Amino acid sequence: MNGPIIRKTAREAFPLLITLTLAVILFELLLTRAMGELSEGAANMWLQKPIFQRFIKAMLGAELIGHVTITGLMTVGFAHPVLYTLLWAFLLATCSRLIAGEVEGGTADLLLALPISRASLYASTSVVWILSGLPLCLATIVGMRIGVWLFPFKEPLDFGRLSMLTVNLFALHLAVGGATICVSSMVSRRSLAVAAILAWLLASFFLNFLSQLWPAVEKVSCLGLLNYYRPLPIVRTGVWPARDLGVILGISGVAWLAGLWRFRRRDIPAT
Amino acid sequence: MDAVVTHQLHKSYGPREVLHGIGLRIPTGSLFGFLGPNGAGKTTTIRILVGLLKPSQGQAVVLGQDSWREGTRLRAHVGYLPGDVRFYPHLTGRQTLRFLDAVRGAGSNGEIKRLAAAFDLDLNKRVRDYSRGMKQKLGLIQALMHRPTLLILDEPTVSLDPLVRETLWVEIRRAAGEGRTVLFSSHTLSEVERLCDWVGILRDGCLIEQQRIESLRIRAVRRIEVVFAADTGPLQPLPQGLQILPPSGGRWVANWTGPMQTLLAWLARNTVRELTIGPPDLEDLFLAYYSPESAKVEQ
Numbered sequence: 001m002n003g004p005i006i007r008k009t010a011r012e013a014f015p016l017l018i019t020l021t022l023a024v025i026l027f028e029l030l031l032t033r034a035m036g037e038l039s040e041g042a043a044n045m046w047l048q049k050p051i052f053q054r055f056i057k058a059m060l061g062a063e064l065i066g067h068v069t070i071t072g073l074m075t076v077g078f079a080h081p082v083l084y085t086l087l088w089a090f091l092l093a094t095c096s097r098l099i100a101g102e103v104e105g106g107t108a109d110l111l112l113a114l115p116i117s118r119a120s121l122y123a124s125t126s127v128v129w130i131l132s133g134l135p136l137c138l139a140t141i142v143g144m145r146i147g148v149w150l151f152p153f154k155e156p157l158d159f160g161r162l163s164m165l166t167v168n169l170f171a172l173h174l175a176v177g178g179a180t181i182c183v184s185s186m187v188s189r190r191s192l193a194v195a196a197i198l199a200w201l202l203a204s205f206f207l208n209f210l211s212q213l214w215p216a217v218e219k220v221s222c223l224g225l226l227n228y229y230r231p232l233p234i235v236r237t238g239v240w241p242a243r244d245l246g247v248i249l250g251i252s253g254v255a256w257l258a259g260l261w262r263f264r265r266r267d268i269p270a271t
Numbered sequence: 272m273d274a275v276v277t278h279q280l281h282k283s284y285g286p287r288e289v290l291h292g293i294g295l296r297i298p299t300g301s302l303f304g305f306l307g308p309n310g311a312g313k314t315t316t317i318r319i320l321v322g323l324l325k326p327s328q329g330q331a332v333v334l335g336q337d338s339w340r341e342g343t344r345l346r347a348h349v350g351y352l353p354g355d356v357r358f359y360p361h362l363t364g365r366q367t368l369r370f371l372d373a374v375r376g377a378g379s380n381g382e383i384k385r386l387a388a389a390f391d392l393d394l395n396k397r398v399r400d401y402s403r404g405m406k407q408k409l410g411l412i413q414a415l416m417h418r419p420t421l422l423i424l425d426e427p428t429v430s431l432d433p434l435v436r437e438t439l440w441v442e443i444r445r446a447a448g449e450g451r452t453v454l455f456s457s458h459t460l461s462e463v464e465r466l467c468d469w470v471g472i473l474r475d476g477c478l479i480e481q482q483r484i485e486s487l488r489i490r491a492v493r494r495i496e497v498v499f500a501a502d503t504g505p506l507q508p509l510p511q512g513l514q515i516l517p518p519s520g521g522r523w524v525a526n527w528t529g530p531m532q533t534l535l536a537w538l539a540r541n542t543v544r545e546l547t548i549g550p551p552d553l554e555d556l557f558l559a560y561y562s563p564e565s566a567k568v569e570q
Contacts, residue, residue: 106357115347
């Protein structure tokens with residue numbers, strides 16, 4: 001690990017991290033306000049519709065109907081496309097910068113001509129995006145707490161269970177970050193790395209939804225990352241989803257190591 | 272010990288081979304000019320020496336260490352200026368140098384100040400506001416600031432004005448004077464001729480020449496003008512290497528290739544009234560190296 005590299009990477013990531021953390025807080029706050037206004041009757045009426053049931057199952061990993069609690073409803077705040085967009089925007093921007101971005105910008109020549117190993121450079125920059133996941137994921141709970149404080153619910157939110165979801169969300173952060181830095185270490189154009197990961201994430205997102213509509217797609221839904229990210233069962237049972245977490249962390253670890261392996265061996269072409 | 276030795280260095284990109292078995296030797300403490308036309312493979316060779324590219328075959332040993340496998344330790348003693356140097360645009364010149372110095376752990380503050388003054392570079396501006404020449408100066412400072420044992424400069428004079436070029440020559444000579452080794456690539460012969468004591472010539476991925484510049488000068492063509500006292504002209508037989516052009520008005524013009532001693536000994540046997548011997552013209556020699564005809568002959 002190299003201190004100056006960590007500090008420089010952190011300085012570059014900081015403005016985006018602060019902006020997106022605040023955006024996550026604001027989003028969760030607004031969602032809390034919206035959920036507070038949604039009556040149990042209205043919720044049940046929506047959940048009667050089959051298409052909506054499938055939509056919720058794809059998003060939260062279980063059916064909500066029959067078990068509508070305010071804590072259950074708030075799990076939407078951990079699997080909403082807006083939250084994904086905010087978290088992944090940070091990861092795509094930060095993790096594609098180190099290798100593909102530095103190669104494309106020509107600054108890799110300077111960095112890699114310094115007496116620092118490629119492994120150390122890779123690890124030093126990874127520390128920043130990994131640790132940045134903490135404020136981003138915790139921002140969900142912070143936003144909900146502020147929301148509940150400003151717009152109190154009739155029944156209390158179970159923050160103990162919701163906190164388990166931040167750990168699950170952090171695992172997802174590691175998987176997307178690991179995959180992005182892996183692809184970034186294989187290409188020399190940042191836009192290519194971003195496009196590849198975005199395509200993978202969108203495919204995973206839509207695969208999850210389509211598997212609820214077409215049984216044929218369900219057979220391949222295991223290929224999508226979001227298939228292993230199911231917040232509602234965690235809130236409902238309070239049990240850690242060991243298998244799902246294992247798969248997500250496994251993807252994260254394998255992708256990170258594959259990126260490191262490739263980066264240590266690859267040529268740095270002249271710009 | 273040689274500062275740089277490469278053994279049968281090959282580099283391929285897919286099926287396209289760009290370096291064909293380069294065997295380079297750069298003596299320690301020398302000023303080595305690396306010449307070649309665009310696309311000859313100079314930058315590829317340099318990038319292998321710095322550890323940015325992995326050789327497809329062969330080995331590059333820099334300061335006694337393998338440039339790919341032991342690159343991390345090795346680069347502490349190397350200063351490198353890339354051919355197209357780029358920096359982080361949001362940092363100032365000073366922040367850039369401090370960052371690079373901090374990663375190196377070299378503590379080069381004093382040298383940074385001295386070099387910034389020598390190159391007349393304002394370090395308080397952001398790099399995005401620098402002109403191309405200023406960026407090149409910043410690149411030179413970062414390559415020189417830790418007083419490396421081996422300085423590798425890829426076309427360092429690009430976008431430098433003549434005054435800054437002079438400053439660079441002074442710094443390079445100073446480094447060589449301290450026993451440090453300098454390798455710099457160029458496609459401008461006059462720069463290399465003026466500065467270097469060794470030269471390597473690359474063409475189409477092959478090292479076609481590697482010599483002391485003095486040895487090359489012997490092989491270079493000199494223009495000679497002679498007016499002989501006798502009307503008979505030059506004494507026969509002519510020495511090998513003398514090519515006489517048609518005389519005009521009693522003045523004989525010739526091209527000479529070879530050691531000066533041989534020429535002078537032959538001239539001493541003649542009765543010479545006037546004599547002019549021009550400096551060796553390396554340009555012709557290098558053009559001959561670069562010419563497609565020369566490539567065909569070698570093949």
